[in-house]
Amino acid sequence: MQKGLEGVVSKFADDTKLGGAVDSVEGGEALQGDLDRLENWAITSCMRFNKGKCRILHLGRGNPGYTYRLGDEMLETSHAERDLGVLVNSKLNMSQQ
Template identity: 65%
Template sequence: MKFNKGKCRIFHLRKNNPMHQYRLGVDLLGSSSAEKDLGVLLDNKLSMSQQCALMAKKANGILGYIQKSMVSRSREVILPFYSALVRPHLELCVQFWAPEFKKDRELLERVQRRAMRVMRGLEHLVYEER
């Protein structure tokens, strides 16, 4: 079986890795500092901060689409869309890996606070840190 050399990369882990060059046949394989496998983005420090930022960005974008397309801001209208479209992106981050950094948790919570501000009647529940 032939390998697609364009899709083959070396993923070096750890800080003190000597970062050797590897070959597939006569061609050198490129290295990568972050790789996505099974929908999860990992970097060479095994940190999931990039994954968290990516999911928060997707969830914010979807929440923006919901906010622009819905005329009503009532909880009965927005909540089903939030639960079906936005919440799964946030839960993917939390259930797969407990966010290890405070900044990652705050990023996910910021999306949830924004959703609360969008829904009429729930604005008073939003706690803003200053």
């Protein structure tokens, strides 16, 4: 985990994922702060994220579905994403496999 981040950062090859539990406004602000620190780390490390491929996947019932940004770009929300060949949707339903 990257120092100073509240969420969990995972990397695999050229994929980076940031995740965390958000059940309050403060939790959403903390996750946005993590995204800001991740963007600053990338700039300092002379790396770039392909922001066109960055998505937010809200998981769980009652998820407040906050919006987030990476740098100056608002991130799109997705209802399903493929992760290492497995399709994961917002309801954790595997019926689309």
